[in-house]
Amino acid sequence: MSTSAMRPPLAGEVMSKLRQDVANGRWAVGQRIPAEPELIAELGVSRGTLREAIKALAHSGIFEVRRGDGTYVRATSEICGTAQRVYREHSDHDVLQVRFALDTQAARLAARASDQEVIKRLRDFLDQRSDAWQRQDFSAWSQADWAFHLEVARASGVPLLHELYESFGDVFHGTKMSQRLAEGFDGCLREGHEALVEAIEAADDEAAARTVIANLDYCMGWMP
Known part of the structure; x- marks a missing residue:
């Protein structure tokens, strides 16, 4: 197996996976996604990579990070998240x-x-x-x-x-x-x-x- 095949997923790949999970309805709008340890184990990534991906998805409007509470689904796609922010x-x-x-x-x-x-x-x-x-x-x-x-x-x-x-x-x-x-x-x-x-x-x-x-x-x- 090549070294590249064994490398951990990058933040962009984690973003794509989480974005797809939302689009497929794994988590509904308003629902809290699993805690960091669970997602880290599931995705096989470091805490820093996961946080980078979640931060980017929060910036695009898909997630909302609530300090001390967790991360919630805010919209089903970037276009919905951006639109909601603009409409407000x-x-x-x-x-x-x-x-x-x-x-x-x-x-x-x-x-x-x-x-x-x-x-x-x-x-x-x-x-x-x-x-x-x-x-x-x-x-x-x-x-x-x-x-x-x-x-x-x-x-x-x-x-x-x-x-x-x-x-x-x-x-x-x-x-x-x-x-x-x-x-x-x-x-x-x-x-x-x-x-x-x-x-x-x-x-x-x-x-x-x-x-x-x-x-x-x-x-x-x-x-x-």
Whole structure:
């Protein structure tokens, strides 16, 4: 066996391995990754190499190192991590304006595909959303609503669009949807939801875009 074949993994290789573990769902967003000794034994690297890799992934936004607590997954990719950091530097209004562009194009493309399996999943998410809203379980409502919008983005058939859209999860839908608690806010608005599914099923891309815009206009009206 050659000397090069026996060398320990470099920090870049460790980064790639940890990045892939996150992308494959080994650790979910918000979950703490294993402690240093466990990862050192698993990867066969030195403490310094592991820390260098984790520091780089924290800088890119994938990990968050909490002193005295551990390292947590913050995003599923560099693009999500960077986007979340950038979004936090802008107003809710600006973030929502970006969603106008992504939502409408995702809706158009999903309607052009008009996939029946996608339509079934979307309706299941809307059933969960309606049930959670009736029970006033705002956490479950938010999760179902966001899963619905992510499925539309995924159904666009453009992986990059889906990844960009996914980056809004914590920044916009998770922490900036305070209007869901405001008295009078309609958490089961048909526009951009049931009406969107109907447009997708009818393969009407322009109707899909119009109903998405109506939903986002409604959300914009509840911005503080």
